[in-house]
Amino acid sequence: MNDGAPPITAELVVFVILAAGTIGGALMTITRRNPVTAVMSLVATFFALAGIYATINAHFVAILQILVYAGAIMVLFIFVVMILNRDEVQLFSFKGILTRVIGVVAAGYVSYLGAWVVWDQRAMPNPTGALLRGGLTDPPVGYGTVAGVGSSLFREFVFPFEAISLLLLVAIVGGLIVSRSQHQTDMAEGRARHIRDIQAQSHPEIKLLPDGRPADDDGHAAAGHH
Amino acid sequence: MPTFNYLILSFILFLIGTTGVILRRNALIVLMSIELQLNAGNLAFLAFARALGDQKGNVFTFFVIALAAAEAAVGLAILVGIFRTRQTVNLDEVTLMKR
Numbered sequence: 544m545n546d547g548a549p550p551i552t553a554e555l556v557v558f559v560i561l562a563a564g565t566i567g568g569a570l571m572t573i574t575r576r577n578p579v580t581a582v583m584s585l586v587a588t589f590f591a592l593a594g595i596y597a598t599i600n601a602h603f604v605a606i607l608q609i610l611v612y613a614g615a616i617m618v619l620f621i622f623v624v625m626i627l628n629r630d631e632v633q634l635f636s637f638k639g640i641l642t643r644v645i646g647v648v649a650a651g652y653v654s655y656l657g658a659w660v661v662w663d664q665r666a667m668p669n670p671t672g673a674l675l676r677g678g679l680t681d682p683p684v685g686y687g688t689v690a691g692v693g694s695s696l697f698r699e700f701v702f703p704f705e706a707i708s709l710l711l712l713v714a715i716v717g718g719l720i721v722s723r724s725q726h727q728t729d730m731a732e733g734r735a736r737h738i739r740d741i742q743a744q745s746h747p748e749i750k751l752l753p754d755g756r757p758a759d760d761d762g763h764a765a766a767g768h769h
Numbered sequence: 770m771p772t773f774n775y776l777i778l779s780f781i782l783f784l785i786g787t788t789g790v791i792l793r794r795n796a797l798i799v800l801m802s803i804e805l806q807l808n809a810g811n812l813a814f815l816a817f818a819r820a821l822g823d824q825k826g827n828v829f830t831f832f833v834i835a836l837a838a839a840e841a842a843v844g845l846a847i848l849v850g851i852f853r854t855r856q857t858v859n860l861d862e863v864t865l866m867k868r
Binding site for chain 2: 552554555558562565566569570572573578581582585588589592595596599600601603604607608611612615616619620623624626627643646647650654658661665674675676677680682683686687691692695696699700703707710711713714715717718719721722724
């Protein structure tokens with residue numbers, strides 16, 4: 544790279560265009576006042592990134608990026624923006640700015656160190672340097688396709704895959720419970736009480752515990768399957 | 770084209786995301802900035818996977834995308850909950866644990 548300007552190839556042109564789209568979209572995302580504009584810029588960012596993924600043979604991930612990120616996650620964001628839509632008067636927060644300046648300096652220093660290590664390694668005559676400097680060679684057959692990634696996913700990574708499905712289930716249930724309002728909780732309890740009252744009137748011989756299980760004569764939970 | 774270019778893009782994307790997380794007031798934008806950071810990580814994973822010709826990076830990106838979906842679901846639910854009780858999603862106004 545240091546021996547003059549790199550040759551301008553079609554690959555480089557496409558990369559520069561997509562990278563400009565990615566960075567521009569990301570900057571728009573964090574500077575727009577209106578959250579809807581920010582979400583739309585983020586969608587544009589994700590599309591440009593999907594293009595970059597496609598150029599480095601990660602076809603499956605590129606499709607996932609559009610389907611899951613630009614499709615599902617961003618729709619979720621749009622819904623919440625519509626619930627909470629309020630334009631901000633003051634865009635950036637400067638409360639407790641000292642603490643955050645320290646945070647920025649610390650984060651900046653760590654980023655600088657990380658970037659410096661990579662920059663340094665790039666010039667080294669070792670495998671890492673060769674990896675960083677080297678152009679992208681032809682990938683193995685089937686690299687990045689649905690079949691290729693799927694076979695790796697279900698052969699080597701079955702347990703992480705199942706764990707991530709469990710995580711998604713927990714996230715769905717957790718999201719439902721956290722976003723549930725007090726009103727809805729009260730309504731549900733009111734309905735349960737109502738059902739218990741009807742039960743008590745129509746079948747007074749069956750006593751129910753407060754949680755709805757049938758009780759025996761002593762007022763304890765009845766044995767058996769209920 | 771060297772792998773290094775992709776790393777530069779990933780680094781810039783991560784810096785933009787970090788700036789958003791640290792400086793913005795609106796919690797929604799902060800969540801979006803976290804998505805940007807996750808995508809920067811994804812890009813680095815994919816660039817190295819491609820350079821090494823190893824598909825494991827693609828699988829990890831798949832996991833990160835699933836994780837981002839879970840994070841967005843729970844984070845947005847928490848935001849809706851905060852908005853219900855406090856009528857704001859500005860992070861510097863949600864200071865109940867400060868006093």
